[in-house]
Every structure is written in structure tokens, then in C-alpha cells.
Amino acid sequence: MPSFVRGIFAGALHDTLLFPYPPLLERRDPAEARVIRRLIDDLRAMQHDGLIDSARFDEEETIGEDVIRALARTGFLGLTIPKEYGGLGLSNTGYARIFGELSRIDASVTVLIGVHCGLGARAIVLFGNVDQKARYLPMLARGETLAAYALTEPETGSDAQHITTTARLSADGSHWTLDGRKLWIGNGHRAGVIATFAQTDVERGGKRVQRPTAFIIRPDMPGFHVEGIIRKLGIRGSTQAELSYRQLEVPTDHVLGVVGKGFGVAVHVLNGGRLTLAAGCTGGTKQIAVEMAAFAEQRVQFGHPIADFEITQRKLAAAASDIYAADAMLGILSDLAASHDADDWALEAACCKVFASEMLWRSADELVQVAGGRGYVKPYPYERWLRDSRINRIFEGTNEILRLFIALNGIQGPAERLKEIGSALRKPVRNLGLISGFAASRLRSALGATPTLDIALDERLATHKKYFEKHVAELRTATE
Numbered sequence: 001m002p003s004f005v006r007g008i009f010a011g012a013l014h015d016t017l018l019f020p021y022p023p024l025l026e027r028r029d030p031a032e033a034r035v036i037r038r039l040i041d042d043l044r045a046m047q048h049d050g051l052i053d054s055a056r057f058d059e060e061e062t063i064g065e066d067v068i069r070a071l072a073r074t075g076f077l078g079l080t081i082p083k084e085y086g087g088l089g090l091s092n093t094g095y096a097r098i099f100g101e102l103s104r105i106d107a108s109v110t111v112l113i114g115v116h117c118g119l120g121a122r123a124i125v126l127f128g129n130v131d132q133k134a135r136y137l138p139m140l141a142r143g144e145t146l147a148a149y150a151l152t153e154p155e156t157g158s159d160a161q162h163i164t165t166t167a168r169l170s171a172d173g174s175h176w177t178l179d180g181r182k183l184w185i186g187n188g189h190r191a192g193v194i195a196t197f198a199q200t201d202v203e204r205g206g207k208r209v210q211r212p213t214a215f216i217i218r219p220d221m222p223g224f225h226v227e228g229i230i231r232k233l234g235i236r237g238s239t240q241a242e243l244s245y246r247q248l249e250v251p252t253d254h255v256l257g258v259v260g261k262g263f264g265v266a267v268h269v270l271n272g273g274r275l276t277l278a279a280g281c282t283g284g285t286k287q288i289a290v291e292m293a294a295f296a297e298q299r300v301q302f303g304h305p306i307a308d309f310e311i312t313q314r315k316l317a318a319a320a321s322d323i324y325a326a327d328a329m330l331g332i333l334s335d336l337a338a339s340h341d342a343d344d345w346a347l348e349a350a351c352c353k354v355f356a357s358e359m360l361w362r363s364a365d366e367l368v369q370v371a372g373g374r375g376y377v378k379p380y381p382y383e384r385w386l387r388d389s390r391i392n393r394i395f396e397g398t399n400e401i402l403r404l405f406i407a408l409n410g411i412q413g414p415a416e417r418l419k420e421i422g423s424a425l426r427k428p429v430r431n432l433g434l435i436s437g438f439a440a441s442r443l444r445s446a447l448g449a450t451p452t453l454d455i456a457l458d459e460r461l462a463t464h465k466k467y468f469e470k471h472v473a474e475l476r477t478a479t480e
Contacts, residue, residue: 011476057237072143100283108237120147145192188241223248
């Protein structure tokens with residue numbers, strides 16, 4: 001299937017990927033919508049009763065076992081696990097909805113659940129074999145233990161394909177021996193099931209090369225060590241650990257997916273993580289906008305609430321318009337994730353993650369500005385929200401790397417086309433048809449026959465449609 005983002009680099013608008021806009025969850029799946037409403041009610045009750053206490057989590061730098069038990073009891077640790085294994089089996093839309101609501105209530109709880117459901121358990125859901133799923137998913141859905149996802153290393157962050165942890169197959173073929181270190185691993189100190197990655201020796205093109213392989217590991221396997229827990233700027237209630245594998249023995253039946261194909265496992269899992277992270281950032285921004293409006297309405301200066309001043313109204317309007325855009329992106333992205341392979345919406349997920357994470361940071365910064373001195377000090381929550389929001393531009397791939405990912409993948413198709421044209425130019429007579437066709441397409445673009453959205457839009461969007469088509473054409477020209 002085509003990618004909308006990849007298409008616009010080539011000047012092609014795949015209207016059917018955007019229109020009609022996907023129906024709301026309440027209309028598409030009323031039963032799941034009822035589950036979502038129940039979960040949200042349970043979450044708000046936990047906050048109201050003081051079980052979820054963001055200020056306490058921040059000060060103590062941990063989330064208590066009583067909170068984790070409550071989350072398990074109400075189903076929050078089985079959000080992405082299929083029903084046949086005891087989970088709720090939520091759709092991408094449903095999971096994103098819950099993630100957005102979680103982010104409005106507490107960022108640290110959101111990270112704990114996101115790592116468990118969206119990374120660790122999800123890796124097994126997507127790539128585990130029948131025995132692995134039967135063994136591990138029910139216990140994760142019940143919350144008997146947490147899941148983690150150990151990819152990042154001290155010297156390897158964004159360049160995940162070149163991790164340095166190694167895995168060697170034993171002489172009798174019974175187990176793999178892993179050696180290496182992992183860093184910033186959410187839930188790592190308390191997880192009972194961890195999806196991790198190591199380089200393995202495989203054959204490619206008649207040569208022996210190193211390629212990542214995914215494994216399921218447990219802390220009771222010989223050679224597993226938790227080196228310590230890391231203190232952080234924000235999301236302090238969630239805990240990130242440093243792990244070391246020293247001759248870690250992993251049975252061969254704990255390979256996750258195919259030997260040498262671990263990078264594909266990582267990419268597919270992270271694509272889903274970017275969707276839910278974007279949903280979380282959007283939900284967090286909604287709460288920040290609510291808090292900004294509430295503060296601005298009650299804070300009086302120069303005889304008026306500061307909400308009366310245009311400079312404050314502009315901040316609120318900017319946040320509201322960004323939220324609307326992010327919500328629209330999430331609706332499309334959730335639909336693409338439900339109906340297409342992960343490779344087809346990877347660029348869209350990256351775009352959504354970059355936009356939403358930077359939106360949240362801007363809005364949190366503006367809230368601190370609106371709150372003035374109160375925004376900078378405790379016991380007010382504003383400074384904590386700013387600290388908590390910062391990590392999202394780093395999580396699930398830094399925004400700088402994702403921008404490169406979007407650009408490089410976007411130009412790949414046009415580059416291959418131009419390479420073909422370059423080869424044809426060496427023998428112009430033989431390839432006259434190919435060259436003339438390309439020249440004609442460039443001429444049509446120059447004469448104004450730009451790519452168009454061939455669907456009916458509200459007349460109020462006519463000017464926006466014109467500018468969008470113009471920018472797509474400019475992107476194609478710049479790409480070439």
C-alpha cells in the first residue's frame with residue numbers, strides 16, 4: 001500500500017488514505033467504546049482517591065506496588081494483549097484513547113504502562129510464537145509481573161542497528177550467551193519479562209556478518225544483573241534502570257522472531273510506540289490548555305484577569321489549534337495502523353510523534369510563562385509538567401533522527417526514478433520515450449498542472465487546499 005507522506009515527496013497525493021475521515025470509535029465499535037469509558041472512570045477514581053498522586057510519585061521517584069496492583073486489577077496492564085490471553089485486546093484507536101487520558105492524569109504512570117503494554121508485551125504479541133505467547137502473555141495481562149524493552153545501550157542510542165551487545169550460540173545449540181549492557185530501561189529493575197536485542201552471527205550473501213536478534217529474557221536467568229536505577233529530570237515516578245548481561249544464558253526457544261531479524265522487530269514495535277506517544281502528548285497538551293485557561297481566568301493583573309489580554313489569548317489559541325491538528329493526525333494514523341502493514345505508516349507515525357512531542361513542550365513552556373513565578377516553583381504542578389514533557393522529544397527515536405528518517409525515506413522513491421533517468425541519458429536515442437516522458441511531466445508541473453486533492457471539500461477550505469497543493473509541488477521540486 002502507498003504511504004501518504006512518501007507520496008508527497010514525489011508530488012503524488014493519495015486522497016483515499018485521508019478521506020473519508022475514519023468514523024469515531026463510538027460508531028465503529030460501541031462495545032470497545034464502553035470498555036474505554038469504564039477504564040477512564042477507573043483511572044479518574046484512582047486519582048480522586050489519592051492512589052495516583054503525581055506530586056508524591058515525583059518526590060519519592062517511584063510508583064508503589066499498590067498502584068501497580070490497582071492498575072492490573074482494572075485491566076490497564078492488559079490493554080494491548082489479545083483477549084484469548086486474558087487481555088483487553090484494544091484496537092490501536094482504543095489504546096491511543098486510553099494513552100491520551102493517562103497522560104492527562106500522570107506522566108509517570110503513562111510511561112510505566114506504555115513500556116509494559118506498548119513495548120515489552122507488544123513485542124511478544126507481534127513476534128512471539130504460540131508457546132511464547134501462551135507462556136508469557138497471560139501473566140503480563142494479569143499484572144503478575146511487568147514487561148520491559150531493552151534496546152538502548154550506553155554507546156548506542158539512535159543507531160540501534162549497531163548495538164554492541166553480543167549473543168553466541170552454544171556448541172550444543174541449547175542456549176545463547178549474551179554479553180553487554182543496556183541503559184535507560186523502563187521497568188527494568190522490576191520487570192519479570194524483558195524483550196532485548198543482541199548481535200548474532202548470520203550468513204548474508206555467502207558471508208558471515210553480525211545482525212541484531214531479539215530475545216525474551218527474565219531476571220532469573222543466570223548472568224542477568226541490575227546495575228542501578230537512574231535519577232532523572234522528569235517522569236520521576238517511572239524508573240529507568242541500567243542492566244548488564246554477563247554470560248547471560250538464554251534458551252534457544254526464547255529467540256523472539258527470526259535470528260538476524262531483530263532490527264525489524266525493533267522497528268515494528270517502535271512504530272506502534274510512536275503512535276501512542278503522540279496520543280499521550282496530545283492528551284497531555286489538552287490538560288495543559290485546560291490548566292492554562294483556568295489560571296489565566298483567576299489571575300488578575302492591572303484590574304483584569306490575564307485571560308482578557310490578547311497576548312494570553314494567543315497562547316491559548318495556538319495550543320487549541322495545535323491540539324485540533326494533532327487529534328486529526330491521530331485519527332488517520334490509528335486507522336492506517338489498523339489496516340496497513342507497519343512499513344506503510346512508519347513515516348506518518350514519525351511525523352505525528354515529532355509534531356505532538358514538540359507541541360506538548362511548547363504548551364508546557366507557555367503554561368510556565370503564563371503562571372509566572374508560580375510556574376517555576378513547588379508546590380504548584382506547572383514546573384513538574386514542564387519537566388515531564390521534555391523526554392518526549394527523545395523517547396521512541398529523537399526528533400532529529402526522525403526528521404532524517406522522514407526525509408531519507410521520502411526521497412528514496414524519487415531518487416530511484418532519477419537514477420533511472422540518469423542511466424537513460426547516457427544513451428538518449430535508445431531511451432527517448434523514458435526521457436521525453438520525464439521531461440513532459442516536468443513541463444506540466446511548470447505550466448501549473450500541480451497534483452490535486454480530488455475530493456470535495458468545504459468551500460471555506462478552498463484557499464488552504466490551494467496552498468497545500470502548491471507546497472506539495474514545491475516539495476517534489478526540492479526533492480528532485
